[in-house]
Amino acid sequence: AQSVAQPEDQVNVAEGNPLTVKCTYSVSGNPYLFWYVQYPNRGLQFLLKYITGDNLVKGSYGFEAEFNKSQTSFHLKKPSALVSDSALYFCAVDDYKLSFGAGTTVTVRA
Amino acid sequence: DTAVSQTPKYLVTQMGNDKSIKCEQNLGHDTMYWYKQDSKKFLKIMFSYNNKELIINETVPNRFSPKSPDKAHLNLHINSLELGDSAVYFCASSQNRDRAEYGYTFGSGTRLTVV
Structure with missing residues (x-):
């Protein structure tokens, strides 16, 4: 079965600092990888996906993610975090359905 | 127009009751899914329908019964x-x-x- 893992329950950063949310994957074949964000009491919003092509994927709200095959990672990054980026972030793998990681709560302090 | 809409947004009910949740999509997609997010925020697939046909049925109590009257709608009925x-x-x-x-x-x- 294909799966993803998010090793950090929480990430805390100061506004203006770089933000990284980690994700590793375990898949056979070519992975389809996604990042979603969930704001409090809201639904899931799509940020970006990796299907094939460039290893650096750019997404919504200034986020990007780097697909690293040798490290089986797909970390989400933002060069300069905003307080409004505080939310719950999910990495997911598409195995004809989405299988999600456990989520990482990001808190950006002013 | 909302692409995927669910009703109701909130549902408070007593133990033992039967309730339904409705879902409609206006994207022209063939495949629809139900996911459950528990109190720890874990997200897990429950069911999937492709053009009214059940294609994914994870280990879910049989009190949960999905129904897809057409490919734009997928409802979830929960008994007891x-x-x-x-x-x-x-x-x-x-x-x-x-x-x-x-x-x-x-x-x-x-x-x-x-x-």
Whole structure:
């Protein structure tokens, strides 16, 4: 079965600092990888996906993610975090359905 | 227009009751899904329908019964509700049953509270 893992329950950063949310994957074949964000009491919003092509994927709200095959990672990054980026972030793998990681709560302090 | 809409947004009910959650998508997608988000925020697939045909049925109590009257609608009926059914239920859709090159679109969720 294909799966993803998010090793950090929480990430805390100061506004203006770089933000990284980690994700590793375990898949056979070519992975389809996604990042979603969930704001409090809201639904899931799509940020970006990796299907094939460039290893650096750019997404919504200034986020990007780097697909690293040798490290089986797909970390989400933002060069300069905003307080409004505080939310719950999910990495997911598409195995004809989405299988999600456990989520990482990001808190950006002013 | 909302792409994937769920009703109701909130549902509070007593143990033992039967309730339904409705989902509709106006994206023209063939495939729809139900996900459950528990109190720890874990998200897990429950069911998937492709053009009215059940294609994914994870290990879910048979008190949960999905129904898809057409490919734009996927409803979730729950019998004999239990406290442990309290969760947020998300509906989603994708273009077809293949891996979603164009992504998945989620509804805003239905928060079910069983008291």
